[in-house]
Amino acid sequence: MPILPLDLIEDILRRLPVKSLKRFRSVAKSWCFLIDSEKFVKSHLRRSLISNSNHHLILGGLNIYSIDLGPLDKARVIKPPFSYKTVDGVTNSCNGLVLVMSEPPVLWNPFSGSYRVLPGSSLEYPPGSDYYVMVSHGFGYDSKKDDYKVLKVLEFRDQSTHFPIRRGTEIYSLKSNSWKKIEDFPYSLPLIGGNSRAHVNGSFHTLVYTYENIYPVQILAFSVETEKHYEVKLPKGNRIRNFELNLTVVGGYLGLICTSRSRVVIWVMKEYGVEESWSKLLTIRSRELVKPLVYSRDGNKVLLNCDDKRLVWYDLRKKTVEQVHVDGIPFVFYAVDCVESLVSVGAPNEVKKQDREKKGKATMKKRDDFLSVGFNLSL
Numbered sequence: 001m002p003i004l005p006l007d008l009i010e011d012i013l014r015r016l017p018v019k020s021l022k023r024f025r026s027v028a029k030s031w032c033f034l035i036d037s038e039k040f041v042k043s044h045l046r047r048s049l050i051s052n053s054n055h056h057l058i059l060g061g062l063n064i065y066s067i068d069l070g071p072l073d074k075a076r077v078i079k080p081p082f083s084y085k086t087v088d089g090v091t092n093s094c095n096g097l098v099l100v101m102s103e104p105p106v107l108w109n110p111f112s113g114s115y116r117v118l119p120g121s122s123l124e125y126p127p128g129s130d131y132y133v134m135v136s137h138g139f140g141y142d143s144k145k146d147d148y149k150v151l152k153v154l155e156f157r158d159q160s161t162h163f164p165i166r167r168g169t170e171i172y173s174l175k176s177n178s179w180k181k182i183e184d185f186p187y188s189l190p191l192i193g194g195n196s197r198a199h200v201n202g203s204f205h206t207l208v209y210t211y212e213n214i215y216p217v218q219i220l221a222f223s224v225e226t227e228k229h230y231e232v233k234l235p236k237g238n239r240i241r242n243f244e245l246n247l248t249v250v251g252g253y254l255g256l257i258c259t260s261r262s263r264v265v266i267w268v269m270k271e272y273g274v275e276e277s278w279s280k281l282l283t284i285r286s287r288e289l290v291k292p293l294v295y296s297r298d299g300n301k302v303l304l305n306c307d308d309k310r311l312v313w314y315d316l317r318k319k320t321v322e323q324v325h326v327d328g329i330p331f332v333f334y335a336v337d338c339v340e341s342l343v344s345v346g347a348p349n350e351v352k353k354q355d356r357e358k359k360g361k362a363t364m365k366k367r368d369d370f371l372s373v374g375f376n377l378s379l
Helices: 006-014 018-024 029-036 038-051 353-374
Strands: 055-060 064-068 075-078 098-100 106-108 115-117 131-142 147-158 164-173 178-181 198-200 203-209 217-223 229-232 244-250 253-259 263-269 278-285 290-295 301-306 310-315 320-324 334-339
Touching: 006 029, 006 038, 018 029, 029 038, 038 334, 055 290, 098 131, 131 198, 131 203, 198 244, 198 253, 203 244, 244 290, 253 290, 263 290, 278 290, 290 334
Parallel strands: none
Antiparallel strands: 055 064, 055 334, 064 075, 098 106, 106 115, 131 147, 147 164, 164 178, 198 203, 203 217, 217 229, 244 253, 253 263, 263 278, 290 301, 301 310, 310 320
């Protein structure tokens, strides 16, 4: 009866979806410790990202839904383990986490169930009541500090003139579970899509309007690591004056969606920060707002969200469209690509991972023997 090598056993576990891994945690303490370990959590996530496996669409709206991008056949309602007043949608996903735009916002892993309700903001509102408030959020990962951060921008606008009268910007750190004020957002927030910040290369990206450039818009990026703003160049020579512009992320690339009354042009930045690397992904005749979501496994097709009402596959080589039928999909939805992960955002009073690792050292000594016995296979 051959015994599987331990490295092979762990490699098998890394390929499994989160639901199976959660179930296998109850096999034994040693398995629980292995699956909960920081090393395994990161290696499982890394493999899923590289292999483009265990990916889902998370749909926000009146409810929150999940669609497995493998079969792409059914939308399943996910019931969050927390209460919320309203759900306007979810922001971009990052390493299996999403920011639920409820009040207050919640960081949530929809696959493991781990969540964190964000603490109250430290930003002060101006006196009086002759203004309204615009709010924009961004969510991303600081790889240098191994920390997840949420950017929040408040803009107070005069009710009569609609001009900004004050701004406030702060950033939340999951590690410290606190907000801190930072340099204000330097431009007016866009009237539409304030929450749809594109997170690429460790930075949020927002389209802002300015009259200082040749074009009336530019891409302003905010680095999660340095907490500073910088500009990303638009496609060189691109005629955008008669287009409605939106940012997106597809296949890990920064994307620019240009929509007119009769056609849609989508660009992707193949090499981040290099203006010359912008290339056209597709050009189609459509009056709908079209947003690319993910590439197919072979990279020959791209899944498109059309007017937040339907999904289609667009064949990049044949330039053809194939309708996608998904049972249970809501009439109107906002969709983001999300990878399954074991990344935890548990409550601050949760037992710290370092403590669990200390307690698990004795168990780890027995792990190899247990795994060896547990995987005696007859071939």
